[in-house]
Amino acid sequence: MSKAYRDTFTGPHLLGISGLNRLEVESLLDAAEEFVGPKQLQGRKKNYLSGRTQVNLFFEPSTRTQSSFEVAGKRLGADVINMALKTSSIAKGETLIDTAVTLNAMHPDLLVVRHGASGAAALLSQKVDCAVVNAGDGTHEHPTQALLDALTLRHHLGDLAGKRIAICGDIAHSRVARSNVILLTLLGAEVRLCGPVTLVPSSAHEWGVCVFTDMNNALDGCDAVMMLRLQSERMDSALIPSRREYFRFYGLDRGKLAHAKPGALVMHPGPMNRGVEIDSDIADDPAISLITEQGEMGVAVRMAVLDKLAGGAS
Ligand code: CP
Secondary structure, three states: OOHHHHOOOOOOOEOOOOOOOHHHHHHHHHHHHOOOOOHHHHHHHHOOOOOOEEEEEEOOOOOHHHHHHHHHHHHOOOEEEEEOHHHOHHHHOOOHHHHHHHHHOOOOOEEEEEEOOOOHHHHHHOOOOOEEEEEEEOOOEOHHHHHHHHHHHHHHHOOOOOOEEEEEOOOOOOHHHHHHHHHHHHOOOEEEEEOOHHHOOHHHHHOOOEEEOOHHHHHOOOOEEEEOOOOHHHOOOOOOOOHHHHHHHHOEOHHHHOOOOOOOEEEOOOOOOEOOOEOHHHHOOOOOEOHHHHHHHHHHHHHHHHHHHHOOOO
16 A cells, blocks of 8 residues: 555544545544554554643543543553543633633643534634544534444445445434444445434435434344434433333344344444443344444554654654
């Protein structure tokens, strides 16, 4: 593979999958391959981010994303600072912009931001001098989640062109769904969305995907099924009759999964509501569940993104 091809993605920020082209996405995925498995630890020896400062600024709770950005930065030799919401001046009412401008004055190289407002990462990128990575902004995008999902799928399915992938559940509140729809369609996959009408935005019909309200129809012939968390914290009205009812119609169980291809793969970005959007029997089945592997791929993808934006590896 030529260096020019590998270096297609050059930043200066990663604010979303929207705006990237197929070569840029493939460039990031190929770069992430360099950090899969034991090669993650070699990244530490190479110190690609030695002398760089990475600030993780999370205004919303996170387990997977924040910890894997921290691990990724440290494995590449960066100095990583985690701003804890409860102990920072954000708790005293400081605004997003004032916080960012203050941190910018300390000359970080990378700012990793999660915020409840759509567009927050893009706004920050206009106020600071360093590279900004969107770690999830409102219901807008979660680009590194989509990249890690694609990397995980590629390991099992190879080229994703023509593969049928269903994304099911709370589409309306899901930045993961938005980023994945853009990325998977860029790679040529056939993407299907499924959820109750109250949880699928009317604009979804314009996203270049087929929209279903019946899980059995949506999963028909699918190579992989991506379940989404029911995001109750973002709902300001009752959008489902009850969690029990939701599981009956939209929770992934063996009966519904039988409509997908034999051996179809199952994914979930986490955190999972077991017994609501996915049956534990499926989530914990190592023959089909990629959920743990998604966590591992998250570190590889984030190492690649941080290195591309602030490192000197390529
Ligand atoms: N998938 C994801 O973003 O998980 P966290 O909220 O734990 O970071």
